[in-house]
Amino acid sequence: METKIFQSDQINQAAALLRQGELVAFPTETVYGLGANALLPESVKQVFTVKGRPSDNPLIVHVADFSMTAEFVESYHPLTEKIVKHFWPGPLTLIFKIKEGSLNPVVTGGLSTAAFRMPDNKKTLSLIEKTDAPLVGPSANTSGRPSPTTALHVYHDLKGKIAGILDDGATQIGVESTVLDLSGEVPTILRPGAVTQEALEEILGIEVPLDKHLVKESETPKAPGMKYKHYSPDTPVLMINSDDWEKALIWAEANDKKVGLLVTPKIADKYSSADRFVFADETVEAATRGLFSGLRALDEAKKVDIIFAEVFPEDHLGLAYMNRLKKAAAQNYFSEM
Incomplete structure (x- = not known):
């Protein structure tokens, strides 16, 4: 066709x-x-x-x-x-x-x-x-x-x-x-x-609760995007807390992992030697706009073994950004091994 x-x-x-x-x-x-x-x-x-x-x-x-x-x-x-x-x-x-x-x-x-x-x-x-x-x-x-x-x-x-x-x-x-x-x-x-x-x-003028229930594969979701894992590239994704960048990159080097960064300009400038997709600016709006494009670009280039992604506070638009990123990363943050 x-x-x-x-x-x-x-x-x-x-x-x-x-x-x-x-x-x-x-x-x-x-x-x-x-x-x-x-x-x-x-x-x-x-x-x-x-x-x-x-x-x-x-x-x-x-x-x-x-x-x-x-x-x-x-x-x-x-x-x-x-x-x-x-x-x-x-x-x-x-x-x-x-x-x-x-x-x-x-x-x-x-x-x-x-x-x-x-x-x-x-x-x-x-x-x-x-x-x-x-x-x-x-x-x-x-x-x-x-x-x-x-x-x-x-x-x-x-x-x-x-x-x-x-x-x-x-x-x-x-x-x-x-x-x-x-x-x-x-x-x-x-x-x-x-x-x-x-x-x-x-x-x-009322409280509007957020249902944080993550639907398992065996359950029928009431709305799209409620699955535990979703939005995932083939390349594994890890979320990196702000204090963990150095440790995460040291871990990747020690384990011979080629890393791609999904980050704001501030982080990109600090680790400029890595493959990276850089959001347009430091705001959560720019990160949200670039999230899926960045995941796709790093994945489809097939140059990296793992994607390290920057996190944002989970409020306002950051809640939507983190909701998608957590699912792309299957809920996985970097933690020292």
């Missing part, structure tokens, strides 16, 4: 393929999604096949406006209107109880709930409108690999497996959306992202 790259003036062609049941990757402000018409179960099944993704893992349904959810949602949480007003379009996925039979179980993972998002990307909103159907959109990569933040990343993983990719350059945020469960009484974050716990609590 030829995988076509679509530009802004070719959105109609991409939408036609989706209506026909083909798969087309699309850009969002977070990462690129692997699009299939959510109303065509056979197309959705192709998503799992192409990604090598477990079929019990629910998919996010992407809509062009909030009104598109009404066909599927059984009931809305009382805070839904306030949440949508402040955070849609944007990097926030909402989980609702759905009407029985309104979505095929292949979309929901067999659950009585479904996840919905309105992405903040004009090209993709136009694509959904022109398809005249919501789109499922898990990250457009091989399952378990770092999520794609450019069309080139998608092409690298899925060339010849999907019909097309709608290109809109690099994504702005770099990690997947926050997932907020609104199917129960208390809004609960199932996956942290750029819409932070603090931002939600400020707008809603």
